[in-house]
Structure formats: structure tokens, C-alpha cells
Amino acid sequence: MAKDFSTREENYSKWYNDIVQRAGLAESSAVRGCMVIKPYGYAIWEKMQAALDKMFKDTGHSNAYFPLFIPKSFFSREADHVEGFAKECAVVTHYRLKNDPSGKGIVVDDTAKLEEELVIRPTSETIIWDTYRQWVQSYRDLPILINQWANVVRWEMRTRMFLRTAEFLWQEGHTAHATREEALEETYRMLDVYTRFAEKFMAIPVLQGSKSENERFAGAMETLCIEALMQDGKALQAGTSHFLGQNFAKAFDVKFASKEGTLEYVWATSWGVSTRLVGALIMAHSDDHGLVLPPKLAPIQAVIVPIYKTRKEYDVVCEKARGLKHELEQHNILVKLDDRDTHKPGWKFNEYEFKGVPVRLAIGPRDVEKGTVELARRDTLKKQVIPLKDAGAVVTALLDEIQDGLYQRALSFREKNTRKADTWESFKKILDEKGGFILAHWDGTAETEEKIKDETKATIRCIPLEKNKEAGRCVYSGKPSEGRVVFARAY
Amino acid sequence: MAKDFSTREENYSKWYNDIVQRAGLAESSAVRGCMVIKPYGYAIWEKMQAALDKMFKDTGHSNAYFPLFIPKSFFSREADHVEGFAKECAVVTHYRLKNDPSGKGIVVDDTAKLEEELVIRPTSETIIWDTYRQWVQSYRDLPILINQWANVVRWEMRTRMFLRTAEFLWQEGHTAHATREEALEETYRMLDVYTRFAEKFMAIPVLQGSKSENERFAGAMETLCIEALMQDGKALQAGTSHFLGQNFAKAFDVKFASKEGTLEYVWATSWGVSTRLVGALIMAHSDDHGLVLPPKLAPIQAVIVPIYKTRKEYDVVCEKARGLKHELEQHNILVKLDDRDTHKPGWKFNEYEFKGVPVRLAIGPRDVEKGTVELARRDTLKKQVIPLKDAGAVVTALLDEIQDGLYQRALSFREKNTRKADTWESFKKILDEKGGFILAHWDGTAETEEKIKDETKATIRCIPLEKNKEAGRCVYSGKPSEGRVVFARAY
Numbered sequence: 016m017a018k019d020f021s022t023r024e025e026n027y028s029k030w031y032n033d034i035v036q037r038a039g040l041a042e043s044s045a046v047r048g049c050m051v052i053k054p055y056g057y058a059i060w061e062k063m064q065a066a067l068d069k070m071f072k073d074t075g076h077s078n079a080y081f082p083l084f085i086p087k088s089f090f091s092r093e094a095d096h097v098e099g100f101a102k103e104c105a106v107v108t109h110y111r112l113k114n115d116p117s118g119k120g121i122v123v124d125d126t127a128k129l130e131e132e133l134v135i136r137p138t139s140e141t142i143i144w145d146t147y148r149q150w151v152q153s154y155r156d157l158p159i160l161i162n163q164w165a166n167v168v169r170w171e172m173r174t175r176m177f178l179r180t181a182e183f184l185w186q187e188g189h190t191a192h193a194t195r196e197e198a199l200e201e202t203y204r205m206l207d208v209y210t211r212f213a214e215k216f217m218a219i220p221v222l223q224g225s226k227s228e229n230e231r232f233a234g235a236m237e238t239l240c241i242e243a244l245m246q247d248g249k250a251l252q253a254g255t256s257h258f259l260g261q262n263f264a265k266a267f268d269v270k271f272a273s274k275e276g277t278l279e280y281v282w283a284t285s286w287g288v289s290t291r292l293v294g295a296l297i298m299a300h301s302d303d304h305g306l307v308l309p310p311k312l313a314p315i316q317a318v319i320v321p322i323y324k325t326r327k328e329y330d331v332v333c334e335k336a337r338g339l340k341h342e343l344e345q346h347n348i349l350v351k352l353d354d355r356d357t358h359k360p361g362w363k364f365n366e367y368e369f370k371g372v373p374v375r376l377a378i379g380p381r382d383v384e385k386g387t388v389e390l391a392r393r394d395t396l397k398k399q400v401i402p403l404k405d406a407g408a409v410v411t412a413l414l415d416e417i418q419d420g421l422y423q424r425a426l427s428f429r430e431k432n433t434r435k436a437d438t439w440e441s442f443k444k445i446l447d448e449k450g451g452f453i454l455a456h457w458d459g460t461a462e463t464e465e466k467i468k469d470e471t472k473a474t475i476r477c478i479p480l481e482k483n484k485e486a487g488r489c490v491y492s493g494k495p496s497e498g499r500v501v502f503a504r505a506y
Numbered sequence: 507m508a509k510d511f512s513t514r515e516e517n518y519s520k521w522y523n524d525i526v527q528r529a530g531l532a533e534s535s536a537v538r539g540c541m542v543i544k545p546y547g548y549a550i551w552e553k554m555q556a557a558l559d560k561m562f563k564d565t566g567h568s569n570a571y572f573p574l575f576i577p578k579s580f581f582s583r584e585a586d587h588v589e590g591f592a593k594e595c596a597v598v599t600h601y602r603l604k605n606d607p608s609g610k611g612i613v614v615d616d617t618a619k620l621e622e623e624l625v626i627r628p629t630s631e632t633i634i635w636d637t638y639r640q641w642v643q644s645y646r647d648l649p650i651l652i653n654q655w656a657n658v659v660r661w662e663m664r665t666r667m668f669l670r671t672a673e674f675l676w677q678e679g680h681t682a683h684a685t686r687e688e689a690l691e692e693t694y695r696m697l698d699v700y701t702r703f704a705e706k707f708m709a710i711p712v713l714q715g716s717k718s719e720n721e722r723f724a725g726a727m728e729t730l731c732i733e734a735l736m737q738d739g740k741a742l743q744a745g746t747s748h749f750l751g752q753n754f755a756k757a758f759d760v761k762f763a764s765k766e767g768t769l770e771y772v773w774a775t776s777w778g779v780s781t782r783l784v785g786a787l788i789m790a791h792s793d794d795h796g797l798v799l800p801p802k803l804a805p806i807q808a809v810i811v812p813i814y815k816t817r818k819e820y821d822v823v824c825e826k827a828r829g830l831k832h833e834l835e836q837h838n839i840l841v842k843l844d845d846r847d848t849h850k851p852g853w854k855f856n857e858y859e860f861k862g863v864p865v866r867l868a869i870g871p872r873d874v875e876k877g878t879v880e881l882a883r884r885d886t887l888k889k890q891v892i893p894l895k896d897a898g899a900v901v902t903a904l905l906d907e908i909q910d911g912l913y914q915r916a917l918s919f920r921e922k923n924t925r926k927a928d929t930w931e932s933f934k935k936i937l938d939e940k941g942g943f944i945l946a947h948w949d950g951t952a953e954t955e956e957k958i959k960d961e962t963k964a965t966i967r968c969i970p971l972e973k974n975k976e977a978g979r980c981v982y983s984g985k986p987s988e989g990r991v992v993f994a995r996a997y
Contacts, residue, residue, distance in 0.1 A: 042637075042640070044572070044573045044633065044637065045573075045577060045580075045633065045636050045637075046573045046575045046576070046577060046624065046633070049573035049574070049575060050573075051570070051571070051572050051573070051637050052570055052571040053570055054568035054569065054570045054652065057568070057569050057570045057571055058568065058569070060571075061569060077545035077548070077549065078545065078548050078549070078552060079542070079543055079544055079545045079548045080542070080543040080548055080551075080675065081535070081542050082535045082536075082537045082540035082541075082542070082673055083540070083626075083657055083659070083673050084537045084540060084596070084673070085537070086536060086537060087603065087611075087612060088611060089536075090603070090612060091611035091612055097612060102602060102603055102604070103601065103602055104601065104602070104603065105575070105598045105600075105601055105624070106598060106599065106600040106601065106602075106603065106614055107596045107597060107598050107599075107626070108597065108598075108599045108600065108614065109596075109597040109599065110594065110595065110596055110597065110661040111593060111594055111595070111597075111661065112578065112581070112593055112595065112597065112625070113593070120578075120579060120582035121578060121581060121582055121588060123597055123599065123623055132603075132614055133537065133596070134603070135574075135598070135626075142535065142536065142537070145536050146533075146535065146536075146542050149533070155848065161545065165657075166574055166656075166657065168574070170601040170602065182573055182574050182575070184571065357646065
């Protein structure tokens with residue numbers, strides 16, 4: 016590997032940044048806290064979007080688009096929501112610039128001050144529920160099952176590419192229901208969609224759970240989440256699905272005439288995942304040779320590199336390579352042939368290895384003679400020579416094998432790094448020496464949760480949905496507990 | 507048609523708004539000048555996006571994402587650009603709100619003032635060229651062929667849904683090239699992509715041309731455009747492709763080492779279309795019965811409505827209808843079966859007619875007996891009864907016929923409404939009595955162009971690319987001209 020690239024061992028944080036930058040995924044921009052998502056990084060996000068969008072539509076949702084701007088006063092309507100979201104945000108106060116009278120560029124035109132400031136959406140519950148009021152009269156208008164793909168802004172002080180940026184891209188689902196049961200069902204349904212996406216596409220096993228009150232979405236009655244474990248032993252929240260009760264319906268006066276003729280407040284959910292998932296993807300699978308991508312989200316699934324010395328060899332090899340490309344395309348494989356003669360094969364090997372292309376095929380004059388091709392898989396770095404004529408079937412099977420292998424590897428990593436702690440000493444010891452998920456008893460109070468966080472930086476990642484009833488004593492306070500919850504330090 | 511719906515004749519502007527709202531395409535939001543794009547309207551935009559995105563990728567472009575915010579100073583760098591764009595824009599000045607000390611909601615926190623104000627992008631040339639500086643060292647790094655799907659904000663005073671809104675959705679291509687010729691070639695290539703999209707997908711014939719200096723994009727050397735004619739005789743600019751020369755490269759200091767070893771400024775293009783196209787689509791084809799959609803952009807291409815009186819008939823008819831749905835899906839037709847028993851067939855007929863669904867299929871007990879189905883096409887409102895077993899093939903062919911028919915109808919409308927004017931009197935008379943495109947001689951000066959605009963509100967829509975050399979005299983000034991240009995009043 017290139018000398019200037021960190022290993023995970025040396026510096027995990029630098030290793031992550033090096034991958035993001037050198038694999039061409041993203042870079043910092045001239046605007047504090049905002050990143051530029053480069054074509055290769057954006058292509059991964061597009062693949063995520065396509066898979067999720069299909070899952071949303073298959074579960075009956077439609078896309079729509081709501082304004083970027085939210086009137087400031089909207090945030091005051093829902094008491095908890097304002098505390099959680101209205102504080103660190105981008106505020107538009109003016110709508111015009113003018114030439115500086117002193118001739119130094121342009122300045123804000125003070126005569127163009129907005130009567131009410133506009134907030135760049137940090138999340139869209141308020142503007143959407145203000146809209147839903149017009150859409151809902153009777154139970155016949157329900158459910159409303161809408162999703163939005165959008166950019167949002169939260170003025171974060173410490174940012175990291177993909178994981179935490181001031182502006183990020185996401186989807187936010189916002190649904191409206193006639194009953195509490197239907198809304199709860201939707202909350203769980205979307206958590207399952209996220210779980211399937213994480214496991215089948217991202218090849219990342221996740222824990223399903225609910226958040227403690229402290230960690231709940233501002234304005235929610237219940238926040239469900241999926242939690243993944245990264246290679247440095249820290250947890251990453253990979254998606255949330257909120258049961259909002261009637262909070263937003265009450266704040267925005269959204270009522271409907273029920274079948275029975277009574278006037279009721281509407282029940283709500285919201286759920287979202289963001290470009291943060293690209294960060295999770297990088298950290299879950301990559302190694303000291305660079306990015307590793309699961310085939311289902313790889314913009315390039317297989318790359319063909321021609322090996323040659325002379326111009327004549329180049330022509331012969333490239334002809335075969337083009338045939339191979341066509342063959343793989345027939346198998347619906349996203350394949351790239353890099354036949355540039357400005358870069359050497361060795362350079363290309365490094366390049367695609369670093370970019371995490373799952374399968375590399377090299378074909379040289381000897382291969383042409385023998386009707387073979389050399390195959391290298393990115394996950395294990397193992398090579399094999401196969402008959403050229405079998406390439407389509409072999410690569411297809413190999414991509415499935417890699418997808419599954421990455422999931423299994425991540426799963427066994429998580430299993431190895433999920434530990435029970437029954438004393439406060441062992442809790443702290445595990446956290447400092449090994450990290451990972453810690454299953455421990457908790458007395459259920461926000462006070463204890465806060466103290467644990469203050470002393471160790473560990474938070475309750477979730478209260479597992481599949482909670483095994485188990486009587487015990489809180490690892491911190493010694494008070495009684497009915498079951499273990501999941502602690503970890505987190506991104 | 508419903509009584510409260512305007513005809514084009516009565517009130518064209520109200521007719522347009524009625525369609526937008528009643529067909530469920532969009533509505534105004536609580537934020538001045540910003541609209542909510544509702545699911546049915548957004549589904550049309552998604553179909554446009556999918557078609558365009560494929561065309562961009564087929565011509566070698568990749569998607570990426572750049573920040574929403576642009577530092578104010580960036581706009582001062584390109585002299586023309588600042589005049590055109592920095593003035594009417596949304597300006598972020600603060601990054602925090604706080605509780606009002608007097609307890610009345612939340613207020614801007616004055617201690618959280620940005621050192622440099624951020625402008626919400628009205629277009630992204632500046633932030634993108636600031637980024638490209640890092641990406642380009644040598645000719646090997648060129649061309650850069652990038653597109654971005656994004657929201658942009660221009661603080662418009664008079665807004666109309668889809669046609670002109672403060673925030674809108676669009677794509678913006680930004681390419682960088684080693685030579686003037688390559689950049690020009692790209693500018694024309696993308697104009698052709700837009701032309702093909704307008705004609706093949708939107709079924710709208712367009713004129714290709716270049717803009718006069720007055721109407722050029724701020725910062726461009728040359729702006730190419732496609733111009734469409736709406737049913738009220740007004741023109742609508744449906745897409746632009748700009749040759750930016752080296753203006754932005756100079757403003758942001760983007761240079762490359764050429765093959766010959768010299769240091770040169772990079773050549774640029776940018777090109778974009780927006781949700782405005784949804785407005786164009788509505789106005790080009792719709793009629794006094796509501797929306798009319800070309801099949802290639804219709805979210806629902808065919809709708810099946812069961813006809814029945816008794817529960818038993820409902821069951822029998824719906825079973826056939828489900829079979830029919832399956833059959834049409836096998837033909838890749840986007841089909842909806844509306845088997846709700848809460849709405850009457852007549853209501854459904856009106857609903858889908860108003861929503862512009864290209865083909866309606868009605869099936870009743872008699873049809874079940876006879877093995878037939880009734881077909882109604884939205885464009886001509888004609889009906890026919892066909893054998894049920896032929897439905898897949900017949901509807902497939904019919905969708906093509908409707909797509910082509912809409913284009914031909916729009917084309918013949920444009921031909922009928924394109925007129926030559928050789929005197930100032932006839933110019934004004936045509937404009938006031940008929941509207942449409944006027945082909946007239948122009949002396950080539952901005953002064954004359956301005957005067958014509960002041961006196962008639964007509965602008966030069968474009969100087970046709972296929973300009974027929976024809977000596978003449980300017981319709982306004984009488985000075986010599988080498989060929990006719992296209993005038994119209996425009997959206």
C-alpha cells in the first residue's frame with residue numbers, strides 16, 4: 016500500500032479520512048462543515064437510493080417535495096421539537112445583496128430584511144404537518160404515505176465527512192394514520208425495511224431496538240433504531256423510525272372525521288436514513304488496502320485490466336477484453352474495462368483495489384493463448400485463473416459469495432465484540448480495552464444514563480426489541496432491572 | 507367538466523392553476539414563493555429525471571453533489587455573474603436561534619452571526635469552479651463531465667407554480683475541457699440531448715437557437731436554448747446550454763498543463779433544465795377537460811375501472827380486471843386498477859380524465875360475458891370496444907400512437923402559430939391578435955431589442971441555429987439584417 020496511507024491500527028480516524036479522500040468519495044468544501052460528494056461517492060449513494068426507493072414504493076409510499084425553508088415560528092409549535100432542532104441551524108434573514116457603496120464587492124441589503132426569518136430545514140415535520148392539515152378531512156384521506164429525498168442542514172460544530180456534516184442528503188418519510196395501531200405498525204414496518212437494506216445491501220448486521228427517552232427524536236413518543244458496529248468498536252446509528260403519536264397533529268391542528276363521525280387528531284410517523292450510511296459502509300468493511308464495497312452497492316462490480324507489452328499485444332488483449340466485458344454485461348454485471356494506455360497495469364491494480372471494486376479480471380497474451388483470465392477478489396485478495404468462457408457464471412457467483420462473505424465477516428466481528436458486563440469495573444474495562452457493544456443492566460432512569468455517559472462517554476444505543484426478560488441489577492446504580500440494554504461509545 | 511374549472515378561452519392563467527391544483531400536482535406552501543410538489547406532480551418529475559439522467563450518463567456524465575451554500579465573496583469573482591445572480595437571493599446570516607428572553611417563542615441569536623454570509627445557491631458555477639481548481643492539474647484530468655440534481659433558490663417577486671418559484675428543483679451540468687472546440691462541442695451536444703428529451707418524451711417540438719447578448723446567462727460567452735410554444739401563444743424557454751469560455755476558470759484560477767507543456771485556463775460549459783418543464787408539459791398538451799400527459803411521462807399510463815351494480819358483479823368484474831392488469835403489466839405498461847367501492851365509476855372516469863391518464867379501460871358484466879373491454883383515449887376522448895385478449899397489444903400500440911399524436915398536434919399548432927412579420931405594424935398586430943412565434947429581421951443591436959421589448963413585451967427568444975441567410979431590414983429600425991430571429995412574448 017502507498018506509504019502515505021494510514022492503517023486502522025496506526026490511526027483509525029486518519030485511515031477513514033484517507034479512504035474517503037483517496038478513493039475519490041468526498042472532500043471538504045470551501046464552506047465550513049459542508050462536503051463535496053465526488054462522482055464515485057455519489058454513485059454509491061445513488062445505488063443506495065435506488066434500492067431504498069424501490070423498497071419504499073413496494074411498501075406503498077410515494078415521493079413528494081416540500082420547501083427547503085421553514086418559517087421560524089413553526090418550530091415553536093411543538094415544545095420538544097424546538098429544543099431539539101431549532102437551535103443549531105442556518106437562518107435566512109435577508110433576500111437581497113447589493114453592491115458595496117464603497118466598491119468592495121457585495122454586501123447584504125439591509126432594506127431586504129425578511130419579516131419572519133426562515134430556517135433551512137433540519138428535518139421537515141413542521142412544514143409537512145402544516146401542509147397535511149389541508150390534505151386531511153376524513154378517514155378516507157388516510158393514510159398518507161409520503162417520502163422525500165432532500166438536503167437538510169444542522170449546524171454541527173465538529174464535522175466528519177459523511178458521518179456528520181452541516182449539510183447532508185437524506186430521505187425522510189412522513190406518514191399520517193387514523194389510528195395509533197396503524198402508525199405503530201408503520202413505525203415497525205419501516206424499521207424492518209431499514210434492517211433489510213442494511214443487511215442485504217450494505218452487508219452490515221444491525222441490532223434493532225428502541226431509544227431511551229434521552230436519545231429519542233425531539234417530538235417523538237418512541238424512536239426505533241438500527242445500530243451497527245464499526246471496526247474500531249464504536250457504534251453507529253444507521254437509521255431511525257419514529258412513532259410521533261399525535262404530537263404534530265396537535266401542534267398543527269390536523270384532525271379528521273372518523274368512520275364513527277367523531278373528530279380525531281391524526282397519528283404520525285417519520286423515518287430517515289442519510290448519506291451517513293456511506294460512512295458506515297466504508298468503516299464496516301474496508302481494510303488497510305483501502306475501500307471494500309459489497310457488490311450490491313458497488314458502482315463498478317468488476318474491472319478488466321489488459322496486460323501487455325507491445326502495441327500488437329495491446330490490440331490482441333483488448334479485443335478479448337472487450338468480448339469479456341460484453342459477456343459480463345450479459346450477466347447484468349456492472350463492468351468497467353480500463354484500456355487506457357497512459358497508465359500501467361500495476362497502477363490500475365492499486366487503483367481499483369483502493370477503490371474497493373469487488374472483482375478484478377486481468378487478461379494478458381498468455382491468457383489469450385490459453386483461453387483463461389486471472390480473477391482477484393477484493394475481500395480476501397485471493398487470485399485464481401479460470402477459463403475465459405466461464406467468466407460470466409463464475410463472476411456472478413463470486414459477487415454473491417463476496418456479498419455474503421462480507422456480511423458474515425461483519426456478523427462474526429460483531430458477535431466477538433458484544434459482551435456482557437455485570438459490574439461497573441468490568442463495564443469500564445471492556446469499554447476502554449475492547450470497545451464494542453456491552454449488554455448490561457440499567458435501572459431505567461435518565462439520571463443513571465447521564466452519569467454513565469459523563470463518566471465513560473458510552474450511551475445506550477438501544478433497548479433491544481428482542482429483549483430477553485432477565486432480572487438483574489443496574490451495572491451503575493445496583494438498582495433492579497428487568498433486562499439488559501446495549502451500551503457503546505458511538506459516532 | 508366540473509363547473510368551477512376554467513377553460514383556456516375563459517381564463518388561461520386560471521385554467522393552468524386549476525389543473526395544477528385539482529390534478530394534485532402541486533400547491534402553494536406556507537413559505538412565500540415556494541411550492542409543495544405533491545406525489546402525482548413529483549412522479550412526473552421523477553419520470554423526467556430518469557429519462558434525462560440516462561441520457562446524461564449515456565453521454566459520459568457522472569452525478570456529484572456540491573454544497574447548498576456559497577460564500578458571498580464567490581459571487582464577486584465573475585463580474586457578469588454577480589450582476590445576474592447575487593442580487594435576489596436568500597442570505598444566511600446566522601447559525602443559531604435561542605429562546606426569546608421575554609418568553610415569546612424563539613429569536614435569532616445575535617452572538618451567532620456568520621463572519622461571511624452564505625448565499626443559498628441560485629446556480630453553482632462559483633462553488634463548483636472553486637472545487638475544480640483542486641481537481642485539475644494536467645490535460646489528463648480533463649474533461650470533467652459532471653451533473654448535479656439539486657434544489658436552487660432565486661428570490662422571485664412574482665411566482666407561478668412550476669413556471670417560476672423561489673425554490674425549484676433542477677439539474678445543472680458543469681463540464682471542464684482542455685480546448686475551446688471541445689467545450690463548444692459539449693454545449694451543442696447537451697442542447698441536442700435536451701431537444702431529444704423535449705421531442706421524444708415531452709412530445710413538445712422545440713426551436714434550437716442561441717440567445718442574444720441581452721438574454722445570455724450571466725457569465726456565459728454564448729447561451730444556446732430550446733424554445734417551446736404554449737397554447738396561449740407564449741413562448742417558454744425549456745432548457746439552456748451555456749458555453750462559458752474561460753470566464754470561470756479565470757475567476758477561480760483553474761489552469762492545466764497542456765500536452766505541449768504550457769499552462770492554460772480551462773474551458774467550461776454549464777447546462778440545465780428544471781421543474782419548470784412540468785409547467786411546460788401541462789401547458790403544451792392539456793385541454794378543457796384537464797391534464798393531458800404524453801404516455802412516456804405519465805405516472806399511470808392506463809387505468810382500469812370496474813363497472814358493476816351488485817356485489818356479485820363486483821367480484822366477477824374485478825377478477826377479470828385483475829387479469830387484465832396483470833396482462834398489461836406483462837407488456838411493461840404502468841397500469842392502475844381502481845377497484846375502490848367507495849367511489850362510483852363516473853367519479854373515477856372524471857378523476858382520471860382530469861389527471862391526464864392516457865388510456866382508460868372500463869370493464870363491466872357485459873364485457874365479461876362477451877370477452878371485451880371498453881377503451882377510451884385521453885387525447886381525443888374517443889372510445890372503442892376491443893376483445894379483452896388483445897388488450898396488451900392494443901394498449902401498447904395506442905400509447906405509442908398517443909405519444910406521437912400529441913407531438914404532431916403540438917407541432918402543427920406551432921406551425922400555425924409561427925408567422926413572418928416584415929413591418930412594425932404587422933409585428934404588433936400579430937403579437938396582439940395571435941401571439942405565437944414571429945420571425946422578423948433585427949438589426950442586431952441591444953438597443954433595438956430593448957425598445958421592442960419596452961413597446962410590446964416581446965423578446966428575442968432565439969437566433970435560430972438553422973438560420974437561413976436572408977437579407978432584409980430590421981422590423982423596428984429599418985437597418986440592414988442578415989436573417990430573421992424569433993420573437994415572442996414569453997413565460
